[in-house]
Amino acid sequence: MDDVNPLSDAEDATLVVRAADGDVRAFEVLARRHGPLMRVYAAKMLGSTLESDDVVQESFLTAWRRLSDLETPARFRPWVTQIITRRALDRIRSRRHHDDVDAVDPAADAVRSPERIVEARLQLDAVWEALDKLPEDQRRCWLLRETAGYSYQEIGEALGLPTSTVRGLLARARRFLLQEMEAWR
Incomplete structure (x- = not known):
């Protein structure tokens, strides 16, 4: 990929419309633009940076598949935040049933x-x-x-x-x- 992406200065709404039409580079710009904040947000929710990376990646994949569901392209960030919130809550819920802290005691x-x-x-x-x-x-x-x-x-x-x-x-x-x-x- 080039060092300078001409889409990097485009507004979210423009990138969302292009990405919804199949422009992978436009979605890549959105992911790079919002990914760091989303990782911080997910890490705060989950208390784990390892899980947060997975949640953010899964959420961006969901966003890519469901871009056509986004009614207001300019509201991409809040929309992705909602997806991440749901994924993180699912992770937290699944921990209750499967994590046995007593069985795991790594050095x-x-x-x-x-x-x-x-x-x-x-x-x-x-x-x-x-x-x-x-x-x-x-x-x-x-x-x-x-x-x-x-x-x-x-x-x-x-x-x-x-x-x-x-x-x-x-x-x-x-x-x-x-x-x-x-x-x-």
């Missing part, structure tokens, strides 16, 4: 050692404390960029801000967070 690897887990949690707590100190617009821009993978333009559209303002807010947020997190380097 923890070094990455999962108690010391490493505590350190990671403390570091995460420090990040959240630092984020809480940011002004609201900076925090929202940073979260959309760093956790959801939004572009500057998408952040601007979501928050009703010019792209230049988004760039400035992100620069200030990053500078502040670097200072706050210096002890964790």
Whole structure:
């Protein structure tokens, strides 16, 4: 595939219509655009990144097959989120009947050692404390960029801000967070 996909700047509605007509590349752009946020969402629901990848992949396959069911192409993201929610809930329900935690007791690897887990949690707590100190617009821009993978333009559209303002807010947020997190380097 080319490094630059001419469809990458297209709006969701345009990509959905093209994908519904069988354009695989258009659907690929949609999956790349929304996949990171959907993985985070599924991981939060399931408590597992391993399962979340499966749920997201299954959900995007379902979305591909059922694109013609989507009445409002511009609402692709909420529609896929609903599919992921249903899949994740199905996974959670199926765990109740099949998972026997007492039967499985694998040894923890070094990455999962108690010391490493505590350190990671403390570091995460420090990040959240630092984020809480940011002004609201900076925090929202940073979260959309760093956790959801939004572009500057998408952040601007979501928050009703010019792209230049988004760039400035992100620069200030990053500078502040670097200072706050210096002890964790």
